[in-house]
Amino acid sequence: MAADPLLLLLIGAMFTLIQPKFARNYQSQQYFAKNSKILRSGRRGRIACLAGGSHSTVDSPALTETRLNTSRLKSYNALWSALAMEELARLGVKHVCIGPGSRSTPLTIAAAENPKLETIVHYDERSLGFYALGLAKGSKTPVAIITTSGTAVPNLMPAIAEARQDHIPLLVLSADRPAELLDCGANQAIRQQNMFANFAVYDQVVPCPTHEIPPSFILSTIDYAFSKAKEFSAPIHLNFHFREPLSPPDSELSNSIPEEYYQTISRWLDDQEPQTTYFKAPKSLVSPTAITKIQHLIQTHGNQKMMIIAGNLKSDEEAHSVVELAREWKVPLFTDVCSQLRLQDIPGVLLLSDGDTCANEIAADPNALIFMFGDRFVSKTLLTSLSRGRPTFVQITPYLDRQDPNHMVTLRVESEIASAVSELLNLNSSQEGDNAFLDLEEKGNDIEIEEILESEQAFSTWVCSAIGPNTSLYLGNSMPIRYIDRNAKRTVPFGGSSCNVYANRGASGIDGVLSSALGVAHATNKHILLLIGDLSLLHDIGALQLARGLRVTIVLVNNDGGIIFRKLPVARQKHLFREFFQAPHGIHSFSNAAAHFGIDYTMVNSSSDIDELRARIQEGNPSSPKIFEYFRAPEPL
Numbered sequence: 001m002a003a004d005p006l007l008l009l010l011i012g013a014m015f016t017l018i019q020p021k022f023a024r025n026y027q028s029q030q031y032f033a034k035n036s037k038i039l040r041s042g043r044r045g046r047i048a049c050l051a052g053g054s055h056s057t058v059d060s061p062a063l064t065e066t067r068l069n070t071s072r073l074k075s076y077n078a079l080w081s082a083l084a085m086e087e088l089a090r091l092g093v094k095h096v097c098i099g100p101g102s103r104s105t106p107l108t109i110a111a112a113e114n115p116k117l118e119t120i121v122h123y124d125e126r127s128l129g130f131y132a133l134g135l136a137k138g139s140k141t142p143v144a145i146i147t148t149s150g151t152a153v154p155n156l157m158p159a160i161a162e163a164r165q166d167h168i169p170l171l172v173l174s175a176d177r178p179a180e181l182l183d184c185g186a187n188q189a190i191r192q193q194n195m196f197a198n199f200a201v202y203d204q205v206v207p208c209p210t211h212e213i214p215p216s217f218i219l220s221t222i223d224y225a226f227s228k229a230k231e232f233s234a235p236i237h238l239n240f241h242f243r244e245p246l247s248p249p250d251s252e253l254s255n256s257i258p259e260e261y262y263q264t265i266s267r268w269l270d271d272q273e274p275q276t277t278y279f280k281a282p283k284s285l286v287s288p289t290a291i292t293k294i295q296h297l298i299q300t301h302g303n304q305k306m307m308i309i310a311g312n313l314k315s316d317e318e319a320h321s322v323v324e325l326a327r328e329w330k331v332p333l334f335t336d337v338c339s340q341l342r343l344q345d346i347p348g349v350l351l352l353s354d355g356d357t358c359a360n361e362i363a364a365d366p367n368a369l370i371f372m373f374g375d376r377f378v379s380k381t382l383l384t385s386l387s388r389g390r391p392t393f394v395q396i397t398p399y400l401d402r403q404d405p406n407h408m409v410t411l412r413v414e415s416e417i418a419s420a421v422s423e424l425l426n427l428n429s430s431q432e433g434d435n436a437f438l439d440l441e442e443k444g445n446d447i448e449i450e451e452i453l454e455s456e457q458a459f460s461t462w463v464c465s466a467i468g469p470n471t472s473l474y475l476g477n478s479m480p481i482r483y484i485d486r487n488a489k490r491t492v493p494f495g496g497s498s499c500n501v502y503a504n505r506g507a508s509g510i511d512g513v514l515s516s517a518l519g520v521a522h523a524t525n526k527h528i529l530l531l532i533g534d535l536s537l538l539h540d541i542g543a544l545q546l547a548r549g550l551r552v553t554i555v556l557v558n559n560d561g562g563i564i565f566r567k568l569p570v571a572r573q574k575h576l577f578r579e580f581f582q583a584p585h586g587i588h589s590f591s592n593a594a595a596h597f598g599i600d601y602t603m604v605n606s607s608s609d610i611d612e613l614r615a616r617i618q619e620g621n622p623s624s625p626k627i628f629e630y631f632r633a634p635e636p637l
Helices: 005-018 026-035 076-091 105-112 125-139 154-166 216-232 259-269 288-301 316-329 357-363 380-389 417-424 449-454 456-465 479-487 513-524 534-539 541-547 563-567 574-582 591-596 607-619
Strands: 045-049 052-058 095-098 118-121 143-147 170-176 202-206 236-241 306-310 333-335 369-373 392-397 411-414 471-475 501-503 527-533 552-558 600-603 626-631
Touching (some): 076 105, 076 236, 095 105, 095 125, 105 143, 105 170, 125 154, 125 170, 125 501, 125 513, 125 541, 143 154, 154 170, 170 216, 216 236, 216 259, 288 369, 288 392, 288 417, 306 316, 306 357, 316 333, 316 369, 316 417, 357 380, 369 417, 392 417, 449 456, 449 607, 456 479, 456 527, 456 552, 456 607, 471 479, 471 513, 479 527, 479 563, 513 527, 513 534, 513 541, 513 552, 534 552, 541 591, 552 607, 563 574, 600 607, 607 626
Parallel strands (some): 045 118, 095 118, 095 143, 143 170, 202 236, 306 333, 306 369, 369 392, 392 411, 471 501, 471 527, 527 552, 552 626, 600 626
16 A cells, blocks of 8 residues: 555654654655665775665666766756766766755755766764765875754864864865855754865855756866865865755656756766866975075984984875885984884884973984974974974974974964975985994883782783784874883884875864774775774764774773873862863773674683784785774773
8 A cells, every 4th residue: 555645744743853863854855765776785885874884886877887878967057966966977077976855856866876876875974074085185185074054063073173274185075055044043054154264275056956046166166176175184064055946856847957958067077088288397396495405404404413303204105205214314203103114113213202202302302303204293202302402403294284382483384395305315315434323222021910900000911912904003092102102112123015104183082083094994994993982982882883894893992081180280180170171981891882783792801812912913804894802901190
């Protein structure tokens, strides 16, 4: 018996009230379900919804193998959205992250029906934004995000802030009400224009699609926005206004777009290239004036009090070029935890890290010469020593923004790091006598099982020392990244299989870390070991829905609250500290959360649990996600 349409609408409305983030418009989702076959196989799309995550393949009636099938696009909303998605695909975008909603229906359908794009759907936009961030980190390509109107858009703010600070290109495509429904009390309508003004390098309002604006406008706008995201390695925001109907059934609307409307894009329709391709001279050419200044600094200082700092580096190429320079110049190399070098055993170079007396002595010497490559480093100890000594400081980075919290940079060179190193290798840095610190050796002892089971610092350090060649590391903020920066052993052979280290060190928040790590696992299809704290996981626990099918091991260090605040002077005020700073949550096991999301779980309590964890991360080829929890209640103050 056929269902009563009125009853179906009533059920849809009730579901919308219960789950507004998932089902904002029942009729739109019915249209999408009717017009897109979802097959549970393949890797065309990854859907994580309330019923569970899955890979899916979506038929694409609007696109043929070589040409956009405009005859099936029966509204300007549908056409502009299809043009936008196709142009993104031509520009090299591979992933589109979608938060379900009504106003974004045209964009969502266009993304779902484009066979060149892999779609990821998640009900929580804050988590979705960080997942996109991880995808962009792992794939090293810009990632698009589609959201509906209203609070869905500002839910992306933490991820957009992190992306801006960490030089990650994200493309935000938000849907919005038309102008006549803004600032008048219309439902789910807020001021979205310039929402990310402090973080987006380009912000553009896309007006309601109409025959009065040529279709070449949308292609040109996408191309320009993409070029800005690439040029600055930063987010952009396009705010699309749509009038209803958002997804009219084919049978109720004839093709209302005249053939002459396509005149301005006729060549584009027959081609596979973007409408506008932007070319900019690469940053591979280092200023001759800068090289002359560096040569003078080297001749003045000599190499006996020189040090190279490898900060946050984005690639193995950058990291290896910095190692080559340290070898050639015979100077110590300080390796930040995000330099891709911190875990590597590199012969022929004195390797320093957070807490090494040698590094702090050089940094505190006003007569020293310091070269820093890449973004800022984690070590507060080194930063303090540099502030005290204020040595001559040369910074080489491919980015425009200032990375100088001590306000002490002497010379700043904007250049691709590998290109700059190539120029510096041609300089004669050798002086009489070797660097005074080259005879020092890094010290470290093996960690006993008993210590691993009793100390979260020892446990965290051991976890990273056990990493095999097929595993990459994602570090949570707060204590995990500090433990590894200071204590990690160099167990990864240099130049072998890459063991990449990722972290959200742009804004350094504890939110979105799980989502970001899952995004990297998705993009790289590589085993990711995530070392994360309890508060950070609680911030992002809904992202466990996205973990299904990914090769990820989540190592949770649970100390029941914000133990990092014990380092603050306020910790001495015991009557305030526990309640207002440590803020214990009382969750001593996340086993129920793991079970809720269908994820395997082990509480690390014994040597056999340690052996299980070691085997998993050394093999580096798990078929499903798993959580290993290490709980230790903090000692009383």
